[in-house]
Amino acid sequence: MQHRIIPKTGDKLPVLGFGAMRFPETAGRIDRAKASEMLAYAIENGVNYIDTAVPYHKGQSESFIGDFLEKEGLRDKVFIATKLPHWSVRNPDDISRIFEKQLKDLKTGYIDYYLLHSLSGESWHNLDDLGIKKFLDLEKASGRIRNAGFSFHGDIESFKDVVNAYPWEFCQIQYNFLDEKNQAGTEGLKYAAKSGLAVMVMEPLRGGNLAGNIPENIMDIWKSAKVHRTPAEWALRWVWNHPEVTTVLSGMSSIDQVKENIRVAEDAFPASLSEDELIVIGKVRDKYKETMKVGCTGCRYCMPCPAGVDIPSCFEYYNSYxxxxxxxxxxxxxxxRSHGIMDGKKSHASLCTGCGRCKKACPQHIDIPLRLKEVAKDFDTPVTKAFSGIAGFYLTLRGKISEVLKIKKKVR
Known part of the structure; x- marks a missing residue:
């Protein structure tokens, strides 16, 4: 297994990390036998960076990993990465409460790589106001957090602000050959690396969409290449081709996927793709983009929207859909993300008032208000609105219950 080095610490991490969010399931629960086989094989073959989080597998992922590592005696042979779900944080005590439970579920006394989960500019400022820097400083000093980082799903300027706001060791961004200009993108990748951060890449296959159920016209392009590879291998090699990337996380769901990804990782070196191979990938990218409903480039000249709509993100998800x-x-x-479930900030398409400022600013001359109506028609349905309302109510109620319990505890 190849390794790349964390600039600030010298840690050697495998270029392939195990994303623990897509294990095989049986009756809505992790199939522990199959998942254990996958993890054991991965670790034996050098994939010793395991990335999990509170919400993965409806809260089962962390405890499964903790049980597996304890049973197999492998805790000291792996790097565990997990995340603070900022949407569950209402006060400083929540941060410590969540962290303590994570240590308990993972059956460990320390987290190797601890992330603030799915940040945007707004959620970072909320956590900052609640004292997250002090928490990270204290836990790093105690050794219970060995490296601090964040995962990110906002715009490039917010990404740079977060990078500059704390002495992080690493960050995690969505990156693949369709997302060069989305979210942090290539600019963010290079900015983080230049700032001395290791960069972990999530969604290298865009939720598996670049690996399976490939349209025939896309497969024809892949087949035309002189080198024959699976679509998944092409996509992974494109990410690894960037020397700024430290580890690529793959949410593997079968032992065959584990074996294939390990095979590909063995010789996917930085700058190893030829000019002809990059041209093939470029053709695939262009063909995918021909099917986009909205020709948005993510330049963000339309922002900020006075009504609060995150216009580029709305079009990004609409195009992917x-x-x-x-x-x-x-x-x-x-x-x-856009209905405020993650950070309380709503930015969905149906907030558009039709003021037209965005339309005048768009260099692509997109009729943005009209296209946002199309997004709202497909996405902001009664079902999704009801779901977001219930989810938001649940999180608010849980926060209030937590407050009441803390008050009662203090009174006692």
Whole structure:
């Protein structure tokens, strides 16, 4: 297994990390036998960076990993990465409460790589106000957090602000050959690396959409290449081709996927793709983009929107919904992020008032208000609105219950 080095610490991490969010399931629960086989094989073959989080597998992922590592005696042979779910934080005590439970579920006394989960500019400022820097400083000093970082799903300027706001060791961004200009993108990748941060890449296959159910016209391009590879291998090699990338996280769901990804990682060196191979990938990218409903480049000249709509993100999810056969993945990403479930800030398409400022600013001459109506028609349905309302109510109620319990505890 190849390794790349964390600039600030000298840690050697495998170029392939195990994303623990897509284990095989049986009756809605992690299939522990199959998942254990996958993890054991991965670790034996050098994939010793395991990335998990509170919400993965409806709260089962962390405890499963903790049980597996304890049973197999492998805790000291792996790097565990997990995340603070900022949407569950209402006060400083929540940060410590969540962290303590994570240590308990993972059956460990320390976290190797601890991230603030799915930040945007707004959620970072909220955590900052609640004292997250002090928490990280104290836990790093105690050794219970060995490296601090964040995962990110906002715009490039907010990304740079977060990079500059704390002495992070690493960050995690969505990156693949379709997302060069989305979210942090290539600019963010290079900015983080120049700032001395290791960069972990998530969604290298865009939720699996770049690996399976490939349209025939896309497969024809892949087959035309002189080198024959699976679509997944092409996509992974494109990410690893960037020397700024430290580890690529793959949410593997079968032992065959584990074996294939390990095979590919063995010789996917930085700058190893030839000019002809990059041209093939470029043709695939262009063909995918021909199917986009909205020709948005993500330049953000339309922002900020006075009504609060995150216009580029709305179009990004809308395009993904129509580009891939597994479009519901994009739809629910949109619901969780734009309806405020993650950070309380609503930015969905139906907030548009039709003022037209964005239309005048768009260098692509997109009729943005009209296209946002199309997004709202597909995404802001009664079902998704009801779901977001219930989810928001649940999180608020849980926060209030937590407050009451803390008050009672203090009174005692």
């Amino acid at each position: 129509h580009m891939f056969k597994n479009g519901n993945w994009a739809k629910w990403q949109y619901v969780f």
